[in-house]
Amino acid sequence: MANWKIIVAGCGGMANQWVGYAAERTGAEIAGLVDIREQAAREMASRHGLDVPVFTHLAEAIRQTKPDIVFDITIPDSHYDVCMTALKAGCHVFGEKPLAANLRDARTMVAAAKESGLAFNVMQNRRYLRSIRAYRELIASGAIGKPGLIAADFFVGPRFGGFRDEMESPLLLDMAIHTFDQARFISGADPVAVYCHEFNPPGSWYKGNASALCIFEMSDGSVFDYRGSWCAQGAPTSWEASWRVAGSEGTAIWDGHEQVFAERVRPNADGFIRETERIEAAIDWKGREGHAGCLDEMFAALEEGRPAETDCADNLQSIAMVFGALESARTGRKVHIEELLQR
Template identity: 40%
Template sequence: MTGTHPHQTEDSSPRRLLLVGAGGMGRAWLETILAEPRAELVGVVDLDLEAARAALAAAGAAQVPVRDDVVALAERTAADAVVDVTVPAAHHRITTDALLAGYPVLGEKPAAATVPEALSLAAASEVTGRLFMVSQSRSFNPRLFRLRDHARALGTAGVLSTEFFKAPHFGGFREQMAHPLLVDMAIHPFDAARLVLDAEPVSVYCEEHNPPWSWYAGDAAATALFEMTGGARFAYTGSWCSPGRETSWNGSWRLSAEHGTALWDGETEPEVEDVRGGRAADDAATPTRPAVGEGIAGSLAAFLDALAGGPAPMGEVHGNVLSLVMVEAAVESSARRGRVMVDEILERALAKALEAEVRDDVRAALASWPSVRRALTGAPSALPG
């Protein structure tokens, strides 16, 4: 389902954007905003004002104002929208404040630190009529969309599998996380699997472990098997402490479907073998979605398109929440050593969101949902048509 939001107008003037967060990802977003002709960077917010000034100076934009208050600087600079690149624990507060002040938000993944907080943000978007889009930047990849095109052409999907093997030495917080692979990285292939299969998660069985040579404190390896709507299975196996013959950051993919198989190494064009004699390649010759850009530049372009009156973008919060739910369900399955139903996670998260919500109007929106799944999948979808 697609549509426009009440705040959207068909206006081609550059959008005045306020960036929140001046760390490593913040600097990447700063460069991306400055390079986008349809956007104008009007301010940077960070608790460390010197870090914000240093980031702007390095980008040649020292004249851009900085402050440690999102709404105050947005009002002062007449911003049109907010780009939130803070740590996940801050997403709920910053996004809520911006939405309630009338500003659409483009936020880094995940939508929030927890599923209940993400549901609160979806309800806040409904109440305010303001767009909240989550940047799943790795899904803005034209080769991933080609894989999805091939999947559609090959008929009913049976199994989609992803292998992800890397050995990064990040240092810092990732190496101290309890679930570094699942919580910090797996949301990307989980989101991509939903796109490729045009399907949603039903259940998951997952096991995590930490190889004895791992330099991570938490479990750096995991295998998860998801049942998806329509009956297909999505199998994910990954490790963040796997030196040698590493995969792409996008992983290595294989789709087994009714009429053949498609392979994608995560970097080059997908390969397909159609047992009907090449028909899938012909059927997928025309992409189902025009390219808007790749990576975070693609996320920004899609956000700007939506603000200009275009359809709800891939990553709109309602559709994106189920990618975060896949992460939380996988973590819980690993802890339980058993199969977890996604609807169980959703309904429990709704109860927690209702209990924690401090705004009456947002709580009323949450309470009005007939079911969490229906509320999320009936809203503008993260799966582009």
């Protein structure tokens, strides 16, 4: 196993999970912490018992410590600068979602990673759950035939306060990337086009649009229907959304928790409403869940010399779903993803 030297850029938000992971991983060494607020970096070092230098500039941190990998846990608006600085210095990049703050930067970053031959992987921790892995395998097994409709409902009402309350499109910009990426993971398909309507319903405590309805045409011919609200009070769904995939021979359900099953039409069944049989999914994935599972995959891919499951080139399709939905909502028309990516 390689011994990877890591610089952590950004010591707020989700940084504790990343730093805790690296501090415990065999074959990994945190070489330094970077934050524009030096005190935040010092507090992070103290919290995790790290005797490492702290910096306020990434380029200087890289120059002094010569790391192999940069963990980018900065705010989205900083992802471009952090990623490009790291790649130019010869460092791999493991970054928090979203890939970038806009699609133009995202395309540039993906191209730079490809040209450099270095890894640039994006955190999509919601792929790394026992139940979603079981759900994907159930659908891939052919239990419900060919999928035609993928439906996800996301209804929760968190009162974060802070910047989200002031965002123009808090649901689509800050949260929907998870569900959109899950839809790609579950189906194995990429987005082709999207129509979206976003709005701010009565009772919302957000300044911007906290609800959205999206219809995505997918590359396998299926349709992904997303209904979401971040100000839904009462009867919440899971944060992983509630899912229904309707296929040519049945339907697969995942409640976003541990309930994963399908109902398939029985062989030779006849009648007005045909009899079905229930198939329980085997929830037996052995990997770690959440951030740890995604980081395990990033390191495994690096050591095996292959693209990670959440490699930036793949993740570009997920973030394009976000910006495609936003443009559709703004213009009131269907947006074709390939045209969006070529601008």
